[in-house]
Every structure is written in structure tokens, then in C-alpha cells.
Amino acid sequence: MTMKPMKAGDNAGAADNMFVDSGEAGDGFLRIGEMAKKFGVTLRTLRFYEDKGLLHPHRDGSTRLYTRRDKARLKLILLGRKVGFSLRDVKQMMDLYDPSGTNTKQLRLALDKSEKQLARLQKQRDVIEDAINELSNSMTLVRKMLAERSTQTNSAA
Amino acid sequence: MTMKPMKAGDNAGAADNMFVDSGEAGDGFLRIGEMAKKFGVTLRTLRFYEDKGLLHPHRDGSTRLYTRRDKARLKLILLGRKVGFSLRDVKQMMDLYDPSGTNTKQLRLALDKSEKQLARLQKQRDVIEDAINELSNSMTLVRKMLAERSTQTNSAA
DNA sequence: CCGCACTTTTACGTTTACGTAAATGATATA
């Protein structure tokens, strides 16, 4: 009876309860490879996040074991990245999290940062719109120049 | 009396200038500081562009002298940057410019690159729109959480 | 002749989020 270490991808939505805190080996602990696959990131990324203090997986000897908490944190990190926060910002916000409190300060900070980030995003969008317009204009010009060249039989500068 | 070696094959009096200069040193030759001020870039930027082969100002000894041609090129560079081209792309397109030809190949390359860049820009815009929406949603959530917290107990008088 | 503004070259620093070895260890299967 070989207890395999369970290939990643087979345990996607199984153990997801919030109150299991087994001291020994319980399922729901992912090794780095499984964690990476589950979230579509690389091993390097997970180690990097840990190095930056964003994740704190348990250890079995030297092997990282990711818990439900780590999954929640990673989910937040990836959301933060998606909306354009730097990892530093994400960390700053996460560091304020206190499971035994109201987290009002954390929420305020998050909201504050979010407002600024939203402004940045809107500005970026405007810049891009501008670029799109300018580029479109240039392309129209170039197309005209090419059209002229192809209708002309010959010419010299 | 320093006779600067004028390039013979250049465009003598071509109708290409868009600005009238006021602070030039000599016959329409700008020194680096004037050039920088005129275009709103730093000295470092001009030297950097030269180092990358995007600009080729003349020299009076060791002093850079920017001609009308350099101004036109810089204008193009800055336009390229604005619409999101890399300096490498800009160089690649400029390197194909031949004042004695029809420049069909250059125009085609520019158009090709432009189409791809336009696609990238539109994609970026979409990503940003996505981010804006996600962030807005998160903010709504956070606001609700904060509202709950403040309607519960207390309140700072 | 002095000082000051301007310019020159060289070259390392900055930013962000990882990529990419290199060398080694641990576990599992054949």
C-alpha cells in the first residue's frame, strides 16, 4: 500500500474547511509544486514572495508546506498584482491584518491606496487612449504615403 | 573662423522645419543644452539616444551640434516613445530611412510595427479596464465592511 | 587671471518581478 504524495491537480476542491488545524500531516497542505500549479505561478515566484515576506509557509524539514491561509494570502497577492499594486504595497496592507481585531486601519489603508491606484489606472488608460489615437493618425498618414507611391509610376527626389 | 564641414548631399533648404529658433548658437546649430530645453528632455537623454545610434549630431571639437535633421529625428523618436515603441523599434525604423529613395520598405515596416503596437495598446487598455473594474468592486466591498464596523459599536465623538 | 556656467566621458545605480543557472539534497519508483 503505497501512500503516494498525491499528484497535484487531484485535490483541487477537497479539503477546504476553515477550522482544521491538525498538528501532524493533514491534507490541504500543498508542497510548492502543487501550490504553483494550483495558482498558475512558478516555483520561483512562490519563493520570491516568501523572500519578500508575503508568504510564510510551514516547513517540514526544509520542504515548504502551504496551508489554507497561504492560499488565501496568495489569492490576495495575485488580486493585488492584477489591479496594479506593487508587492510592497500588497505587503504593507497584508501586514496590517489582525485576525483578532476589526482591521479598521487595514481597511482604511487599503481603501486609501485603492483610490490612488484607481486614479493611476484611469490616468494610464487616458495615456493609452492618447497613444492609440496618435498611432492611428500616423498609420493613416503612412497608408496614404504608401498609396501615393504605388499610384506613381516613377519619381525622383 | 571655423568652417564646419557641411554635408553636401543633404537637403538644402527643404521645407521641413516647423519651429523658428530663438536661442541658437550659430547657423541653426543647437548645443546640447539648448536642444534639451527645446524638446523638454535631459542632456542625459540626448547623449543616451546618441549612444544608442538614434541621433548623430555634428561635432565642433568635442561639443555636440544638433542640426535641423537631428531635430526632425528627435521629434520622431519622441513620437515613437509616446505611442509606446521601444527605442530599438524606433531605431530599426529610422535606420531604413533613405533620403534618396521612395522609402517604401521603411513605410511598410513602420506600418507593420504600428499595427502590432496598436494591438498591444488595445490589449493594455482592456487589461486596465479590467483592473479598474476589479479594483472598483473591491473598493465597494471594503467600504461596506468599514460601514458595518462603524455602525456597530461606538464612534469617535 | 579667476570663477562660473556649460560641456565632456566613464561608469555604476535605479526600479520591479522575477528568470536562470549551479550545486546539492530528499523522496519515490523501477
Place this chain on the structure above:
DNA sequence: TATATCATTTACGTAAACGTAAAAGTGCGG
């Protein structure tokens, strides 16, 4: 045992577009 897969740490590399000294040369007014 041999092989394969997964894991570890350390640390330099990457990309883009310059920033920022550092140390020295050039030109002009006073």
C-alpha cells in the same frame, strides 16, 4: 542500486530608459 522527479539555497542576470555622481576640459565675462 540506479534513475527520475521534486526540492533546497545562493546569487548573478534581465529588461528600459535613463539618473547620478565623478573628474576634467572649454569659453567667456570681469
